[in-house]
Amino acid sequence: xxxxxxxxxxxxxxxxxxxxxxxxxxxxxxxxxxxxxxxxxxxxxxxxxxxxxxxxxxxxxxxxxxxxxxxxxxxxxxxxxxxxxxxxxxxxxxxxxxxx
Amino acid sequence: xxxxxxxxxxxxxxxxxxxxxxxxxxxxxxxxxxxxxxxxxxxxxxxxxxxxxxxxxxxxxxxxxxxxxxxxxxxxxxxxxxxxxxxxxxxxxxxxxxxxxxxxxxxxxxxxxxxxxxxxxxxxxxxxxxxxxxxxxxxxxxxxxxxxxxxxxxxxxxxxxxxxxxxxxxxxxxxxxxxxxxxxx
Numbered sequence: 001x002x003x004x005x006x007x008x009x010x011x012x013x014x015x016x017x018x019x020x021x022x023x024x025x026x027x028x029x030x031x032x033x034x035x036x037x038x039x040x041x042x043x044x045x046x047x048x049x050x051x052x053x054x055x056x057x058x059x060x061x062x063x064x065x066x067x068x069x070x071x072x073x074x075x076x077x078x079x080x081x082x083x084x085x086x087x088x089x090x091x092x093x094x095x096x097x098x099x100x
Numbered sequence: 101x102x103x104x105x106x107x108x109x110x111x112x113x114x115x116x117x118x119x120x121x122x123x124x125x126x127x128x129x130x131x132x133x134x135x136x137x138x139x140x141x142x143x144x145x146x147x148x149x150x151x152x153x154x155x156x157x158x159x160x161x162x163x164x165x166x167x168x169x170x171x172x173x174x175x176x177x178x179x180x181x182x183x184x185x186x187x188x189x190x191x192x193x194x195x196x197x198x199x200x201x202x203x204x205x206x207x208x209x210x211x212x213x214x215x216x217x218x219x220x221x222x223x224x225x226x227x228x229x230x231x232x233x234x235x236x237x238x239x240x241x242x243x244x245x246x247x248x249x250x251x252x253x254x255x256x257x258x259x260x261x262x263x264x265x266x267x268x269x270x271x272x273x274x275x276x277x278x279x280x281x282x283x284x285x
Contacts, residue, residue, distance in 0.1 A: 014160075014161050015161060020154055020158055020161070024153075028150060031143065031146050031147060031150065035143050035283065047284070050279035050284075054278075061153060062272065065153055065154075078102075079106075083109075086110070086116075089113060093117050093120070094120070094124070097124055
């Protein structure tokens with residue numbers, strides 16, 4: 001019975017083994033993709049594609065492995081704020097350096 | 101636990117900002133310096149860490165489903181993978197040292213300023229990350245003991261969850277370090 005409840009993951013937000021494995025396959029695939037893409041001369045797009053793939057991987061780990069998807073709204077908002085603050089640091093720093 | 105992870109985010113975030121600025125100022129030299137890094141070792145270590153993240157996530161599911169032995173095994177595999185990561189890092193760094201690349205080495209100081217900065221950041225950021233891997237492995241070892249002694253159980257697994265979260269954070273940081281240092285040639 002408890003096994004059955006947890007299968008649906010409502011109470012403990014326990015995620016099945018299969019789903020984790022699937023995410024892992026995705027992460028490995030993205031790693032392969034980012035290495036393969038780095039071999040191609042894409043000029044200034046190199047950094048953009050690399051960071052986009054890294055962000056997707058980071059979000060997969062955060063949302064599934066770290067269960068962020070199943071946390072409540074307020075808490076997810078806090079995490080978002082932490083991420084946004086970091087982005088503000090980066091962007092403001094570049095306003096300084098890019099226009100010197 | 102999450103509050104602590106936010107402080108970690110700012111710690112590494114600050115270093116990423118420093119990296120971004122110096123890379124912006126010394127683009128060509130950063131790309132040249134990155135050629136010294138072994139992409140193969142970097143890729144293997146990325147896969148090792150991603151897999152260790154999987155096993156620690158699975159161990160949490162195992163304990164939630166009342167299977168402490170399976171959980172114990174999975175945390176054990178995670179720690180083993182952490183050791184593999186560190187051994188790879190050891191070979192990578194000792195190779196750098198043997199070709200005269202270490203902080204303040206005469207070899208390094210003869211290079212242009214951008215490359216000195218690149219290697220400075222490389223040693224500080226991957227070094228700080230490796231320190232986190234060591235701490236994470238110790239935390240997980242303590243968790244193994246708690247599982248074995250029956251402190252962490254099906255109904256009380258918050259400690260293991262916190263340990264796993266820390267481990268995932270270490271993984272996420274590496275996810276960003278890897279392309280920024282290894283894949284910019």
